[in-house]
Amino acid sequence: MSEIPYVNRLGDELERAIRRPARSSRRRRLGLLALAGALLVSGSALAAGLLSGDVEMQAAAQVACYDGADPDFSGSVAVVPPEAGSAAVSPVELCRRALDPAHRGMPLVACGKEGAVSVIPGRRPSDCAAAGFAPLDPAYARARARVARLERRILAIETSSDCIARDELVHRIQRLLDRTGWTGWTAETHRLGTGPCGTVSGLGGDGRRYISHGLDAVGHRVLVARAAPRRVTDLLYSAERSLLGPLFAESGAKCFTFEGFRARVQEVFASKGLGATVKRTSMPRGTSLDDEDGRWTRYKQGCTVLAGGEPGDDSHSVVIDVFVSP
Amino acid sequence: MRVVTDAELILASRRDPARFRELYDRLADDVLAYFYRRVLDAEVAADLLAETFAVAFERRGRFKDRGKPGAAWVYGIAAKELSHWYRRQAVELRAVKRLGMTLPPLDDESIARIEALVDSDARRAAVASALGELPDGERRAVELRVVDELEYAEIAARLSCTEGAARTRVHRGLARLNRLMEARA
Numbered sequence: 257m258s259e260i261p262y263v264n265r266l267g268d269e270l271e272r273a274i275r276r277p278a279r280s281s282r283r284r285r286l287g288l289l290a291l292a293g294a295l296l297v298s299g300s301a302l303a304a305g306l307l308s309g310d311v312e313m314q315a316a317a318q319v320a321c322y323d324g325a326d327p328d329f330s331g332s333v334a335v336v337p338p339e340a341g342s343a344a345v346s347p348v349e350l351c352r353r354a355l356d357p358a359h360r361g362m363p364l365v366a367c368g369k370e371g372a373v374s375v376i377p378g379r380r381p382s383d384c385a386a387a388g389f390a391p392l393d394p395a396y397a398r399a400r401a402r403v404a405r406l407e408r409r410i411l412a413i414e415t416s417s418d419c420i421a422r423d424e425l426v427h428r429i430q431r432l433l434d435r436t437g438w439t440g441w442t443a444e445t446h447r448l449g450t451g452p453c454g455t456v457s458g459l460g461g462d463g464r465r466y467i468s469h470g471l472d473a474v475g476h477r478v479l480v481a482r483a484a485p486r487r488v489t490d491l492l493y494s495a496e497r498s499l500l501g502p503l504f505a506e507s508g509a510k511c512f513t514f515e516g517f518r519a520r521v522q523e524v525f526a527s528k529g530l531g532a533t534v535k536r537t538s539m540p541r542g543t544s545l546d547d548e549d550g551r552w553t554r555y556k557q558g559c560t561v562l563a564g565g566e567p568g569d570d571s572h573s574v575v576i577d578v579f580v581s582p
Numbered sequence: 583m584r585v586v587t588d589a590e591l592i593l594a595s596r597r598d599p600a601r602f603r604e605l606y607d608r609l610a611d612d613v614l615a616y617f618y619r620r621v622l623d624a625e626v627a628a629d630l631l632a633e634t635f636a637v638a639f640e641r642r643g644r645f646k647d648r649g650k651p652g653a654a655w656v657y658g659i660a661a662k663e664l665s666h667w668y669r670r671q672a673v674e675l676r677a678v679k680r681l682g683m684t685l686p687p688l689d690d691e692s693i694a695r696i697e698a699l700v701d702s703d704a705r706r707a708a709v710a711s712a713l714g715e716l717p718d719g720e721r722r723a724v725e726l727r728v729v730d731e732l733e734y735a736e737i738a739a740r741l742s743c744t745e746g747a748a749r750t751r752v753h754r755g756l757a758r759l760n761r762l763m764e765a766r767a
Binding site for chain 2: 257258259260261262263265266267268269270271272273274275318446447448449450458460469481535537538539544566575
């Protein structure tokens with residue numbers, strides 16, 4: 257424990273985020289409070305199609321995947337967001353994709369526990385109880401479909417323009433919520449992110465766009481953060497259009513000088529109308545690069561390799577970091 | 583009883599993410615002090631702390647135990663976050679966002695304790711001395727930003743320059759200040 261209250265609260269929040277699927281009692285209490293409040297405000301809420309708090313939270317939440325190696329399920333192996341705007345891929349299938357290939361063939365079953373969905377080794381819903389979970393509520397599929405519809409509508413608003421100012425996006429999403437029966441939900445600005453635009457969705461490490469982190473089913477909020485224009489983030493990180501991916505591979509396949517690689521980076525981004533500033537950055541002590549693409553070998557040979565990139569301060573440039581051997 | 587090393591905790595957190603909290607509890611105060619000494623702003627230091635541990639959690643799978651202290655790996659991430667801040671004058675809480683974290687508010691007691699992490703009097707004297715070595719334009723820009731907490735637009739107005747130039751002066755001034763302080767540490 258720290259003597260600094262903020263440090264302890266941040267630690268609690270970090271732990272909550274790490275263990276979100278398993279730590280749901282507080283979420284459940286808050287969810288029930290929120291649901292009770294919503295019912296007080298609108299007695300017709302349930303009749304209008306609002307789902308029970310736990311199932312609604314499950315439908316918006318990420319899925320915790322376990323491979324069974326940990327008998328008390330104290331830590332998940334993977335936490336996977338649902339596919340943005342889709343209810344077609346079940347929690348079991350999401351986890352099957354995420355687990356280590358050696359475990360993908362094992363039978364899996366989806367369980368629910370308060371506001372979380374967990375996928376564990378098993379053949380039937382009764383296996384959930386044996387592991388301390390509950391069978392997944394049959395209403396989950398319907399709830400997930402409803403959340404997916406909302407996600408699709410939000411994504412449609414986002415993709416209608418390369419850049420929608422954050423406050424404008426909040427306004428448009430609030431109108432969407434009001435119009436589509438999401439009683440008690442509000443669109444709010446979120447302090448995270450930088451850039452002139454707003455976004456609810458974000459690109460995951462796999463280059464796919466996810467939205468679940470922007471939906472707060474406990475507080476009934478859609479969170480709109482700041483972001484760079486969508487075209488810039490897509491050209492940096494998206495699975496389909498990323499320019500960084502090929503550059504990672506290129507810097508592992510060929511030995512570049514700093515000047516040579518800078519010219520190559522600027523050429524690649526200029527072809528898409530973006531300026532690129534290339535910055536030298538030092539490799540954090542005690543770390544190395546995965547050598548699947550050969551960058552670690554190149555780095556050790558004294559070559560310049562790509563470290564990463566981010567949007568620039570304006571709307572039409574990027575900042576690219578490279579590692580240069582000392 | 584053998585004490586689990588930081589490196590072992592990082593490795594253990596791959597299988598059991600909850601172990602990452604132990605690593606955080608061990609290092610958070612020191613990492614926070616590391617940031618505060620360099621940015622002299624408790625809010626910024628607190629945000630950098632959050633992003634550093636969120637990044638570390640995400641990247642724990644890439645950590646390779648080569649016999650070096652695990653803390654050095656975390657400080658490496660911290661150094662990179664710090665360099666981003668020097669460059670952009672903003673903490674990009676991307677990993678925090680990806681993890682779905684909501685940052686807690688920074689209360690007055692925490693601010694006071696963060697400031698107390700550093701030997702304030704000696705630090706102030708060192709900073710004042712280092713500030714005196716900055717070029718006039720950079721020193722004034724840093725003072726307006728850090729001491730007077732002005733927005734860049736207002737700094738620009740006071741220095742009769744563009745907002746971009748004001749940002750650049752603050753950025754360069756803080757980076758130079760950091761180098762001077764590091765040299766004296």
